[in-house]
Structure formats: C-alpha cells, structure tokens
Amino acid sequence: MLANLKTYWRCDAWYFLPAVLVFMVAMALPPFPLFEDRASGMLQLHLLLELFAVIVAILIVVVSWHDIKHQSRPESGILLAGFTVVAFVDLVHALTYDGMPRLVTESSTPRAIFFWLAGRTLVLLTLLLVALRLRLQLSRYLWLGIAIVSSAALFWLGTWGMDWVPTTFVTGSGVTTFKRNYEYGLFIGYVVLALLFVYRAGADNRQRSFAFASSCLVMAMGEIVFSNYKAPSDFLNIFGHVFKIVSYAFLYQNVFVLAIRQPYEALRKSEGRFRALTELSVDGYWEQDRNFRFTQVSQSFNGMEMQAMLGRARWELPVLGVSPEQWQAHRAQLERHEPFRDFVYQVEVAPGKVRTLAANGSPLFGEDGEFLGYQGVGRDITEQLAAEKRIEFLAYHDTLTGLPNHRLLQEQFTQLTAQSLYPEARAALLLLDLDNFKGINDILGHDSGDALLREVARRLRAKARDVDVVSRQGGDEFYVLMPGLRHTDDVALLASALMESLQEPVMLGGQEIVTSASMGVAIYPDDGGDLETLRKKADVAMYQAKQAGRNTYRFFDAAMNVEAFEHLSLRNGLHRALERSELALHYQPQFDLSSGVVIGVEALLRWRHPERGLIPPARFIPVAEESGLIVPIGVWVLGEACRQAMAWQREGLPGLTMAVNLSAVQFKRGDVEQSVLRALEESGLSPQLLELELTESILIQNAEGVLASLKRLKQIGVKLSIDDFGTGYSSLSYLKRFDIDKLKIDQSFVRDLGKDEEDAAIVRAVIQMAHSLSLKTIAEGVETEEMVASLCRYGCDEAQGYHFARPMPASEVTEFLRRAVAEPVCTPLNQPA
Structure with a gap:
C-alpha cells in the first residue's frame, strides 16, 4: 500500500494539483453571489455546465458500449450502466433547477438537489464496483436495461415521491444539515474509494487505477465545496460543478485510454512486431487479392524486390521448375478457394541466381463469406534442399573420395543383379588393397595418404566401365562391382x-x-549369391594375392577358402590361447662342443590346442606376426623364460644362458627394450644370462631405432645373436654396428653336412668369418654324429639339435641337466688342423 502511494504521488498526483489549488482558494474566499441577476446568467451557466457533464457521461457510455473487449473486461458493463443513469439524472437535475421551465412538475431547488445527490451517489457506487473488480458477466443490452429501469425509478421518486426524501434546502437558510452531512459522507466515500484504487493497483493496471483515484479525489473536493454554499447563486455552487466536470474528464480519459487508445496502441505495436518478425523470419509473409495478385510481401520472402512482385500473380513471376500441368492444378486449387501447402517452385531472383521456394496459403473470406483473396507464408528452402542432398550424399558416399560406400554398393548390387539383361549374365566383385599404403601414410603423413586415396579413386573411376560401381569401404580398400x-x-x-x-x-x-595393389576377385553367382558372401571370398583371394608377392590378382577358388578358414581359425584361437594357458615354452639345451657342457637353452614356443592338439610353430607364428598378436605373446615369452631360468638357479643348477627369439613385428609394434627390462626386473635374472636371438630382417628395418635400443641393452650385459644367419641379407656392416656376440648357422646348411660340398663351404666360411670378427658360432639342427664331426673340423663353438637333446618342457630339462655328464664332444681326431 505504501509503495503504491509513493508511486502514485510521484507519478500521477500532479495531474489534479491544479484542482487542489483552486479548491484551497475557493474555500479561503468568503461566500459571494456570482450573478446578481440569477435569471440572466446563472441558469444559462448552470445548464451549460451540466450539459457538458452530461455529454462527458454520454461519451463514457458510448465508449463502454463499443468496447471491443467488454465481455472479458467487466468494468465496461458497469460503467455503461452506471453512467447511463448518471447522464439521465444529471440532465434531469439541470432541467429541474430552480428557475427552469416546468418539466412534468414545477422546478425547485430541493428536487434539483435530489437528482444531484442521486447522480453523485451513483458515480460513487459505479466506481466502487469497478474498484472491487466484480466479475459480473452480463450482456451490454442487459446492462442498458438495468440502467433504463433505474433511471425511471429515480425519475418517479424525484418527481412524485419527494415527500419520502429528507429536506435538503431551506430558502433563506441554505442547505440543511442532512444535505451537508450527506455531502460529507460522499466526500469520505470518494476518499476511501481513491485509497482503494491505489491499494489495488497492480503492475498491469497501475495507470488506470491511479486515474480512477484522481477522479475520486477531485470528486471528493467538489463535495466539500457543495456542502458549504448558502444560496444556489453562490460561486461555490459553480465551482462544485467545475470539479464534477474535471472528475468526469478524468473518468473519460481513463475509459477512452482503456477502451480505445490502448487497444489501438497495442494493435499498432503488434503490427510493428509482426512486420519486424516477418522481415527477420526465414518465413516470408504474403497476401493476394481475389485475382491472386500479390498485394503485400515481406522483404524476406524470396530475395526479389518487393515492387517486382506486387500486382503480379505467382505464375507471372520468372518461375522455373514448374510444369504446365502443375500450374494448371495449382490454379484450379486456387479457383476452388482451397488451402495449399508446400507448393515448391523456383524463382530467378537475379541473372543466374535461382532460389527454391515453398509456399503455404489459406483463403481469406469476409464476414458475409465473400472470397477476398489468399494469405500465407513462403520459405526459401534453397539451403535446406542443398543440405538434404548433402546429407543424403554423405549417407551413401565416402566423404574422402566421393565414391559409393558399403550401403550404396549393397543397394546397387541388389538392383544390378535384379536387372540383368540375360539370365546367364554374371557379375564380378573386385577387392583392391594397396600394398604399401601404411608405409606411405606413416612416412609422408595423413594428408599425403588422403591425397593418394583420392588419386587412386580417380584412376579407378577412369578405368572402370560406365556400368561398373567403384566403391571405397574404408582405409585403403576399394571395391569394383562389374x-x-x-x-x-x-x-x-x-x-x-x-x-x-x-x-x-x-x-x-x-x-x-609409386604404389601397387593386390586384388581378389569373386564371381556372382558362382562364388555367392549375396554381396557379403562375395566380399568375404574376394577378401580370401586378395589375401592369396598378397601371399603371392603382391601387385597381382587372384580369382577365388574352393582351396583358398579352406586355407582362409584355417588361417582365420588359427587367428581366433590365438586370441584366447594366452588367457586359457594353451601356450607353453619348451627348452632345447645348447652345448659347448669343446667341453660337452650345457651352456644354455633356447626357449621355443609351443601351442597345445584343446581340440587340434600340438600345432607346429611354423603354422601359427606367421599368423601371430601378421595379426600383431606376437607382441603380447612375445612379452609373455620373455617373462616366462627369465622366470624359469631363475627357477633352475634356485634349484641349485648352474646358471644357463637363456636364448629368446624376437620377431621384427615386436620391434615395429611393441617396446622390446621395456619388455626385456621388465622381465629381468621381475624375475631377478642377471642380464648376462639373457641372449636375444634376432633375425637379419630386424637389423635391416628401422636400423637406427633398433640400434639405439640394442645398444642400451648391450650396456647392461644382454647378449645378442643373429638367428638363421646366411638365409637373409647377410650384410657384414650390421655385425659391427650392432655389436653381435654370436652367429647361429641355419639348419638348412647343417642338414647336408658331409653330403653337400656347397653347404660345407658356406658353414666353413661363416665360422671363419665369425672367428675373424671375434664372434662365436652355434649350429642348429644337429642330428647325426657325422654333422658333429664336420662342425668340429670347421671349428664351430656350440651346437644344438636332436643329436644332443630334443626341446623339452621345463620339468624334463631339470632332470636332463641333473643327469648330464660333461664329456668333450670334439676329440683330437676331429679337431681342425
């Protein structure tokens, strides 16, 4: 309440401050007659003032009657009824004023005062109902009926029932105490009503409530003035009428703003917002007349100048992409005055610039049902259609090369095989895999790799037939469907x-x-009736092409399928072999030929499959290397071999050198150095008792990186040997660079010693070369006494093979070592001369 009073005093009270000043001056002056000749001036002035008040009251009635929201705003009905009666009684008051011509009965001051007080009381009651916000949902005709009945009742009472009304005026004495007290009561009522309006003012109706309060306060001041005049001609009587007119003016202003100005202002703002929204919105607004010509178009409609569209029908614009049949159907729909949706057409908004539009429209009808035209919205869907096409393209094509992806290949395979021109016609699926893509991608970077894939796609499209489908499935794999x-x-x-x-x-x-590719080919329907089957068999054939040396192609055959199944079975089995403890290490003793002492063992990997039994290493090691499983398997082998070497030492056996084979894949994909260090640390084995057997390919590939790792391992005492020496590149340079300790002579050279002079010459040369470089030699695959004698003659240092001992599980090695007797193997008879 206090906050509202402060707001009212700060914002609205100054409106009636002039009335307050006039009131103070009027009350301070002594009473005096305004006209000496009452008949000549007072009656005319009084009638003029009252008529002015009646006109204002009638204006309030008219505005309330035409208030377009009277059904949802109950004060309109209350003001309509209240001020209809007020206008009537004020008019009767003016006509029954003392000195006016006879109206039904003689005019008199008491009768005029009765109608005056009735009017002021009705104003008070009307405004009270407005302040209480009573929801009286009556029609305006009913309100008018109530006003007519009330007016008739008051006229009857003021004309023939004055005996029932207390005396309000005595000639010569002025107004009576009753009249004065009644005026004071009205004064109090208006003040309380003003406070009620201020109290109930909310954020949504503050201005209106404050205006009602001002009207009540002015009316209250008028009541004080009317309670103090001595004669009808006193100037206070005239000033009281002025206060009433000012109060009515406040009411009219309030009702006019509420019923007319505010709605029109709201409509103007709404239209402004609508226009702003239509200009900012991607949906443009348009209207057409009954001849379907544009009468209003928002600027955001289609990019055309608005003046270029006004006065023209849609089909009179530079429209593209609509056939005559479509225009005919659209115009027929308009002639039937039917709504339409998503009418798509193209407009050339500038030379060479075409936009695609989609229009929705609905017919306009007047209150009498007359067709007025159309209104609707239109959207520029050019970018939307482009985005949809792009999304559809991405759903069916590879983003890098633009070739069809697997989804589109599947659909086109289904269509092409279903539409074969001849029953005997067949189709082929070529699977192409680049041979050296990974190396190019790693060395030159991914950008160069992507450029290569795009170039490969271009060349494939250039060489393929028009009916062929060239597809990229991912990575460096491409398909060609013929x-x-x-x-x-x-x-x-x-x-x-x-x-x-x-x-x-x-x-x-x-x-x-320069790059190359390996290809596999599967034939439909010989190799399969669906794309997935053909893809798998083309993959098998492509793998065979890789195995055949790459840069070639292979057709699928049944034998390939068996081999591929075997390969896949081994690969899947290896994934679970470690978890299921199917892998184990066997150890083959290595002997010093001069003393016959067991100086070490070689750890050899074995796989005992639960269904297929013992699988030879030559079968599963290549699969492990190809799949990369050799890396975790190699880590396990290192750890298990070192652990077992320490276990033998704890059992009192002499310290033996543990030889472990390493694969080139382990160096390429794994961290061999860390794996070795971890195995030594966890087992406690001395580095001097670990020997790493390296293939020649390891030393050739990524030589600098391998060299750094092996040098660090050599620095802590780990020994290095070359496995299968003589079968690879056999470069003398890496023997020096990698600080090799031992050369292992491959069993392919040892197998025919004593029978093949060429093998004997190779073995002899390897031994002599090793000794000249201060390297030891060990021969593998020694199976006969004759081989031993030859190795002794050539000066070989160590040997292993079935002649001495077969590979054994760790438990059998323990027993073998306990029973072994050290006897010289190379006697003076077979020593080198």
Whole structure:
C-alpha cells in the first residue's frame, strides 16, 4: 500500500494539483453571489455546465458500449450502466433547477438537489464496483436495461415521491444539515474509494487505477465545496460543478485510454512486431487479392524486390521448375478457394541466381463469406534442399573420395543383379588393397595418404566401365562391382588395367611415389549369391594375392577358402590361447662342443590346442606376426623364460644362458627394450644370462631405432645373436654396428653336412668369418654324429639339435641337466688342423 502511494504521488498526483489549488482558494474566499441577476446568467451557466457533464457521461457510455473487449473486461458493463443513469439524472437535475421551465412538475431547488445527490451517489457506487473488480458477466443490452429501469425509478421518486426524501434546502437558510452531512459522507466515500484504487493497483493496471483515484479525489473536493454554499447563486455552487466536470474528464480519459487508445496502441505495436518478425523470419509473409495478385510481401520472402512482385500473380513471376500441368492444378486449387501447402517452385531472383521456394496459403473470406483473396507464408528452402542432398550424399558416399560406400554398393548390387539383361549374365566383385599404403601414410603423413586415396579413386573411376560401381569401404580398400559379365576374361582385363594404372607414379609431398595393389576377385553367382558372401571370398583371394608377392590378382577358388578358414581359425584361437594357458615354452639345451657342457637353452614356443592338439610353430607364428598378436605373446615369452631360468638357479643348477627369439613385428609394434627390462626386473635374472636371438630382417628395418635400443641393452650385459644367419641379407656392416656376440648357422646348411660340398663351404666360411670378427658360432639342427664331426673340423663353438637333446618342457630339462655328464664332444681326431 505504501509503495503504491509513493508511486502514485510521484507519478500521477500532479495531474489534479491544479484542482487542489483552486479548491484551497475557493474555500479561503468568503461566500459571494456570482450573478446578481440569477435569471440572466446563472441558469444559462448552470445548464451549460451540466450539459457538458452530461455529454462527458454520454461519451463514457458510448465508449463502454463499443468496447471491443467488454465481455472479458467487466468494468465496461458497469460503467455503461452506471453512467447511463448518471447522464439521465444529471440532465434531469439541470432541467429541474430552480428557475427552469416546468418539466412534468414545477422546478425547485430541493428536487434539483435530489437528482444531484442521486447522480453523485451513483458515480460513487459505479466506481466502487469497478474498484472491487466484480466479475459480473452480463450482456451490454442487459446492462442498458438495468440502467433504463433505474433511471425511471429515480425519475418517479424525484418527481412524485419527494415527500419520502429528507429536506435538503431551506430558502433563506441554505442547505440543511442532512444535505451537508450527506455531502460529507460522499466526500469520505470518494476518499476511501481513491485509497482503494491505489491499494489495488497492480503492475498491469497501475495507470488506470491511479486515474480512477484522481477522479475520486477531485470528486471528493467538489463535495466539500457543495456542502458549504448558502444560496444556489453562490460561486461555490459553480465551482462544485467545475470539479464534477474535471472528475468526469478524468473518468473519460481513463475509459477512452482503456477502451480505445490502448487497444489501438497495442494493435499498432503488434503490427510493428509482426512486420519486424516477418522481415527477420526465414518465413516470408504474403497476401493476394481475389485475382491472386500479390498485394503485400515481406522483404524476406524470396530475395526479389518487393515492387517486382506486387500486382503480379505467382505464375507471372520468372518461375522455373514448374510444369504446365502443375500450374494448371495449382490454379484450379486456387479457383476452388482451397488451402495449399508446400507448393515448391523456383524463382530467378537475379541473372543466374535461382532460389527454391515453398509456399503455404489459406483463403481469406469476409464476414458475409465473400472470397477476398489468399494469405500465407513462403520459405526459401534453397539451403535446406542443398543440405538434404548433402546429407543424403554423405549417407551413401565416402566423404574422402566421393565414391559409393558399403550401403550404396549393397543397394546397387541388389538392383544390378535384379536387372540383368540375360539370365546367364554374371557379375564380378573386385577387392583392391594397396600394398604399401601404411608405409606411405606413416612416412609422408595423413594428408599425403588422403591425397593418394583420392588419386587412386580417380584412376579407378577412369578405368572402370560406365556400368561398373567403384566403391571405397574404408582405409585403403576399394571395391569394383562389374555387372552383366559373360566372360571372366573381362574381369582379368579390367584387373590388369587397374593394376597398370595404379603403378603410374604420383606426386605426394613433393616426392614421386609409386604404389601397387593386390586384388581378389569373386564371381556372382558362382562364388555367392549375396554381396557379403562375395566380399568375404574376394577378401580370401586378395589375401592369396598378397601371399603371392603382391601387385597381382587372384580369382577365388574352393582351396583358398579352406586355407582362409584355417588361417582365420588359427587367428581366433590365438586370441584366447594366452588367457586359457594353451601356450607353453619348451627348452632345447645348447652345448659347448669343446667341453660337452650345457651352456644354455633356447626357449621355443609351443601351442597345445584343446581340440587340434600340438600345432607346429611354423603354422601359427606367421599368423601371430601378421595379426600383431606376437607382441603380447612375445612379452609373455620373455617373462616366462627369465622366470624359469631363475627357477633352475634356485634349484641349485648352474646358471644357463637363456636364448629368446624376437620377431621384427615386436620391434615395429611393441617396446622390446621395456619388455626385456621388465622381465629381468621381475624375475631377478642377471642380464648376462639373457641372449636375444634376432633375425637379419630386424637389423635391416628401422636400423637406427633398433640400434639405439640394442645398444642400451648391450650396456647392461644382454647378449645378442643373429638367428638363421646366411638365409637373409647377410650384410657384414650390421655385425659391427650392432655389436653381435654370436652367429647361429641355419639348419638348412647343417642338414647336408658331409653330403653337400656347397653347404660345407658356406658353414666353413661363416665360422671363419665369425672367428675373424671375434664372434662365436652355434649350429642348429644337429642330428647325426657325422654333422658333429664336420662342425668340429670347421671349428664351430656350440651346437644344438636332436643329436644332443630334443626341446623339452621345463620339468624334463631339470632332470636332463641333473643327469648330464660333461664329456668333450670334439676329440683330437676331429679337431681342425
């Protein structure tokens, strides 16, 4: 309440301050007659003032009657009824004023005062009902009926029932105490009503409530003035009428703002917001007349100048992409005055600039049902359609090369095989895999790798037939689907052409790169009736092409399938072999030929499959290397071998050198150095008792990286040997660079010693070369006494093989070592001369 009073005093009270000043001046002056000749001036002025008040009251009634929201705003009905009666009684008051002509009965001051007090009381009651916000949901005709009945009742009472009304005026004495007290009561009522309006003012109706309060306060001041005049001609009587007119003016202003100005202002703002929204919105607004010509178009509609559209029908614009039949159907729909949705057409908004639009429209009808035209919205869907096409393209194509992906390949395979022109026609699926893509990608970077894939895609499309489907499935794998084949020779010709095209150099990162591909071919329906089956068999054939040396192609056959199944079975089995403890180490003793002492053992990996039994290492080791499983398997082998070597030492056996084979894949994909250090640390084995057997390919590939790791291992005492020496590159340079301790002579050279002079010459040369470089030698695969004698003659240092001992589990090695007797193997008879 206090907050509202402060707001009212600060914002609205100054409106009636002039009335307060006039009131103070009027009350301070002594009473005096305003007109000496009452008949000549007072009656005319009084009638003029009252008529003015009546006109204001009638204006309030008219505005309330036409208030377009009277059904939802109950004060409109209350004001309509209340001020209808007020206008009537004020008019009767003016006509029954003392000195006015006879109206039904004689005019008199008491009768005029009765109608005056009735009018002021009705104003008070009307405004009280407005302040209480009573929800009286009556029609305006009913309100008018109530006003007419009330007016008739008051007229009857003021004309023929004055005997029932207390005396309000005595000639010569002025107004009576009753009249004065009644005026004071009205004064108090108006003040309380003003406070009620201020109290109930809310954020949504503050201005209106404050205006009602001001009207009540002015009316209250008028009542004080009317309670103090002595004669009808006193100037206070005239000033009281002025206060009433001012109060009515406040009411009219309030009702006019509420019923007319505010709605129109709200409509103006709403139209402004609507226009702003239509200009900012992606949906443009338009209107057409009954001849379907544009009468209003928002600027955001289609990019055309608004003036270029006004007065023209849609089909009179530079429209594209709509056939005459479509226009005919659309115009027929408009003639039937039917709504339409998503009418899509194109407009050339500028030379060479075409936009695609989608329009929705609904017909406009007047109150009498007359057709007025159409209104609707239109949206520029050019970017939307482009985005949809892009999304659809990405759903069916590879983002890097733009080639069809697996989804589109599947759909086109289904369509092409279903639409074969000849029953005997066949199709082929070529699977192409680049041979050296990973190396190019790793060395030159991913950008160069992507550029290579795009170039491969371009060359494949250039060489393929128009009916062929070239697809990229991911990575460096491409498919070519050849429908409608009659002869497999066509496939061979295309495969050869593709391989020849791919071998042409390509510039990547400023370097000229030559690449190649391996291809596998599966024939429909011979090798399968669906794409997935053909894909698997083409993959098998492609793998065979890789095995055959790469840069070639292979057709699938049944034998390939058996081999591929075997390969897949081994690969899947290896994934679970470690978890199921199917892998184990066997150890083959290594002997010093001069003393016959067991100086070490070689750890050899074995796989005992639960269903297939013992699988030879030559079968599963290549699979492990290809799949990368050799890395975790190699870590386990290192750890298990070192642990077992320490276990033998704890059992009192002499310290033996543990030889462990390493694969090139372990150096490429794993961290061999850390694996060795971890195995030594966890087992406690001395580094001097660990010997790493390296293949020659390890030393050739990534030589600098391998060299750094091996040097660090050598520094802590780990020994290095070359396995299968003589079967690989056999470069003398890496023997010096890698600080090798021992050369192992491959069993392929040892097997025919004593029978093949060439093998004997190779073995002899290897031993002599090793000794000249201060390296030891060990021969593997020694199985006969004759081999031993030859090795002794050539000066070989160590040997292993079935002649001495077969590979054994750790438990059997323990017993073997306990029973072993050290006897010289190389006697003076077979020592080198």
